Amino acid sequence: MVDGTPDEREWVDPPESFVAQANVTAADRDAFRAAGWPECWRRAADLLEWDRGFDAVLDGGASAGTDDEGSIRWFPGGRLNAAHNCVDRHVEAGRGDETAVAWEGKLGETRTYTYRELHDEVNAFAAALRELGVGEGDVVTLYLPMIPELPVAMLACARIGAPHSVVFAGFSADALATRLSGAESEFLVTCDGYYRRGAALDLKRRADNACVSVSHSVEQVVVNRLDDGRPAGDCHAYADLVDDHAGATVEPVARESDDLLFLIYTSGTTGEPTLVRHTTGGYLTHVAWTSHAVLDLGPDDTHWCSADVGWITGHSYAVYGPLALGATTVLYEGTPDHPETDRLWEIIERNDVDVFYTAPTSIRAFMKWGEEHPARHDLSSLRLLGSVGEPIDETAWHWYRDHVGDGDCPVVDTWWQTETGGIVLSTLPGADRMRPGAVGKSLPGVETAVVDETGRHADDGEAGQLVVTRPWPGMARSLCEESGWGARRTRRVDGEWQYATGDNAVRDADGYLHLLGRADDVVKVSDRRLSTAEIESAIVGVEGVAEAAVVVGADDEAAHRSEIHAFVSPESNVAGDDALRERVGRAVEEAIGSIAVPDVVTFAPSLPKTRSGKVVRRYLAAIANGEELGDTSALRNPEVVGELESLLDR
Numbered sequence: 001m002v003d004g005t006p007d008e009r010e011w012v013d014p015p016e017s018f019v020a021q022a023n024v025t026a027a028d029r030d031a032f033r034a035a036g037w038p039e040c041w042r043r044a045a046d047l048l049e050w051d052r053g054f055d056a057v058l059d060g061g062a063s064a065g066t067d068d069e070g071s072i073r074w075f076p077g078g079r080l081n082a083a084h085n086c087v088d089r090h091v092e093a094g095r096g097d098e099t100a101v102a103w104e105g106k107l108g109e110t111r112t113y114t115y116r117e118l119h120d121e122v123n124a125f126a127a128a129l130r131e132l133g134v135g136e137g138d139v140v141t142l143y144l145p146m147i148p149e150l151p152v153a154m155l156a157c158a159r160i161g162a163p164h165s166v167v168f169a170g171f172s173a174d175a176l177a178t179r180l181s182g183a184e185s186e187f188l189v190t191c192d193g194y195y196r197r198g199a200a201l202d203l204k205r206r207a208d209n210a211c212v213s214v215s216h217s218v219e220q221v222v223v224n225r226l227d228d229g230r231p232a233g234d235c236h237a238y239a240d241l242v243d244d245h246a247g248a249t250v251e252p253v254a255r256e257s258d259d260l261l262f263l264i265y266t267s268g269t270t271g272e273p274t275l276v277r278h279t280t281g282g283y284l285t286h287v288a289w290t291s292h293a294v295l296d297l298g299p300d301d302t303h304w305c306s307a308d309v310g311w312i313t314g315h316s317y318a319v320y321g322p323l324a325l326g327a328t329t330v331l332y333e334g335t336p337d338h339p340e341t342d343r344l345w346e347i348i349e350r351n352d353v354d355v356f357y358t359a360p361t362s363i364r365a366f367m368k369w370g371e372e373h374p375a376r377h378d379l380s381s382l383r384l385l386g387s388v389g390e391p392i393d394e395t396a397w398h399w400y401r402d403h404v405g406d407g408d409c410p411v412v413d414t415w416w417q418t419e420t421g422g423i424v425l426s427t428l429p430g431a432d433r434m435r436p437g438a439v440g441k442s443l444p445g446v447e448t449a450v451v452d453e454t455g456r457h458a459d460d461g462e463a464g465q466l467v468v469t470r471p472w473p474g475m476a477r478s479l480c481e482e483s484g485w486g487a488r489r490t491r492r493v494d495g496e497w498q499y500a501t502g503d504n505a506v507r508d509a510d511g512y513l514h515l516l517g518r519a520d521d522v523v524k525v526s527d528r529r530l531s532t533a534e535i536e537s538a539i540v541g542v543e544g545v546a547e548a549a550v551v552v553g554a555d556d557e558a559a560h561r562s563e564i565h566a567f568v569s570p571e572s573n574v575a576g577d578d579a580l581r582e583r584v585g586r587a588v589e590e591a592i593g594s595i596a597v598p599d600v601v602t603f604a605p606s607l608p609k610t611r612s613g614k615v616v617r618r619y620l621a622a623i624a625n626g627e628e629l630g631d632t633s634a635l636r637n638p639e640v641v642g643e644l645e646s647l648l649d650r
């Protein structure tokens with residue numbers, strides 16, 4: 001992929017018409033860079049309204065590039081409120097009648113909220129939360145599907161300074177319980193059910209099960225009803241609370257820049273979900289600036305980020321980023337192929353979407369469904385396309401641009417992570433040339449390198465781990481505080497601060513980065529981040545299972561996702577049969593949710609191991625994908641590889 005001389009590699013230029021209207025031109029980019037790090041981020045912070053100006057852009061040892069291990073603080077002394085920035089200031093600017101949220105329901109229904117309506121409902125719900133006892137700093141867990149009440153609840157929490165913790169609605173009761181406990185969250189907002197491919201799922205039952213299994217008490221539960229009426233049991237109806245507090249005004253709490261805006265759990269490299277915390281000032285600055293510079297959004301735009309708000313992508317680019325800039329954000333509750341495979345194109349056409357941001361896994365599904373589906377719709381409102389979550393190959397990149405972007409929309413491939421809060425690698429669509437298959441360079445204000453295991457910078461063309469070498473505003477707070485390469489994945493190498501991203505990458509001769517996938521046990525399945533260790537730990541908890549290893553295979557075209565493949569070795573007197581297979585599936589569904597249930601379970605007498613006893617997943621992945629194994633002689637038990645291959649009959 002990075003072979004070949006630079007002139008053999010393809011460059012694509014953004015169209016003149018795009019450059020002429022872009023928020024950030026090459027001159028703006030250069031001026032941003034010229035301001036120097038970290039001062040350049042002062043310009044980004046100007047996109048927000050601060051209640052109190054900050055004393056410095058950055059405080060902390062890493063800022064000076066010294067060996068000081070002190071904690072890092074972005075915009076110290078500054079105070080602001082995220083809900084004020086995302087809602088009130090647009091109403092105050094006379095834009096109250098413009099659409100903030102355009103919601104497309106699963107069953108074809110639609111709802112829109114103008115900025116004024118959003119303001120009113122956020123205020124009413126914020127007043128209700130206060131009355132329920134939520135104070136500044138209290139964590140409110142939001143276990144809600146893609147309905148407008150989710151961003152309303154997020155902003156209501158932000159308004160009163162209560163960090164939210166959104167839990168993806170597809171997660172199980174156990175997964176919710178772990179997240180409620182980890183955050184010691186005493187407040188839960190959920191709903192009684194939601195539709196998935198036409199079927200209603202019972203979220204409230206899962207929430208009830210979670211609440212009884214946590215050790216602390218969940219004091220208040222708010223339930224948004226699918227149908228009219230009061231929820232059963234000891235909880236509050238969302239609609240009643242909002243009605244009772246209609247017309248209330250809650251003064252936005254001026255939060256310190258460093259105060260938490262939200263917590264979010266993601267999959268790490270261990271069997272437990274990892275808690276990531278994001279700050280108010282740094283995070284909001286980062287997502288507002290990247291929405292402005294990379295997604296090229298402004299108040300006249302309609303933006304659609306198709307990710308679920310339960311994941312970081314939805315937090316940053318369906319809620320906080322576009323709303324901070326006063327744009328319209330489209331929220332879609334359903335799936336791309338229900339009721340028909342042209343559902344997304346129909347939504348883009350009807351809403352005149354300007355910027356569409358989705359994941360390669362979806363693009364691959366669109367390709368399979370056929371170009372005739374986008375072709376049937378008028379997609380001429382689109383002016384920019386974005387991709388996120390996995391590497392996008394050149395074929396998918398071109399298909400996306402040709403069949404969705406009418407052959408001339410710029411496509412930004414954006415690389416980032418839950419821990420980075422917002423985009424850190426991408427081209428700037430109004431300033432940089434694009435190279436299909438490469439994400440581009442680090443954004444201005446961000447510095448990265450590819451390093452070997454010792455932290456030495458790799459040469460161009462040499463693969464290694466991607467590290468970020470300077471702090472950036474959207475960085476998770478846990479990266480600012482703790483120390484040690486292991487826990488927070490930061491270290492110092494010859495005085496250089498390095499955050500290890502866990503991704504492998506290679507830089508080409510032009511400085512463009514090509515992402516090669518994860519270096520650790522984190523996997524992306526349908527752009528959702530899962531941990532093989534987490535799935536394995538659920539499987540080995542099943543009675544009769546001795547060992548398990550999970551790998552991810554190629555795309556399963558029917559399911560529009562990559563296959564999760566589990567190799568399970570039962571205890572010696574236990575049969576690897578369908579009953580055990582079912583118990584394995586059920587255990588994963590209970591521990592995490594149906595998104596993580598293995599598509600294939602292969603029982604094996606043992607798993608391929610190194611002489612030191614470590615399972616070699618590389619071989620298992622090759623077996624699952626029917627690929628060549630290469631030399632297996634370094635294994636302690638090379639014979640097991642042949643046995644596994646014959647079991648899979650590949």
Ligand code: PRX
Nearest residue numbers: 313388389390391414415416417418515529
């Ligand atoms: O492996 C990288 C992949 O997604 C991981 C982060 O996943 P998550 O924390 O769920 O964040 C999702 C929002 C970005 C990364 O470590 N990844 C993300 N974007 C890209 C990518 N891999 C290649 N190219 C990308 N553009």
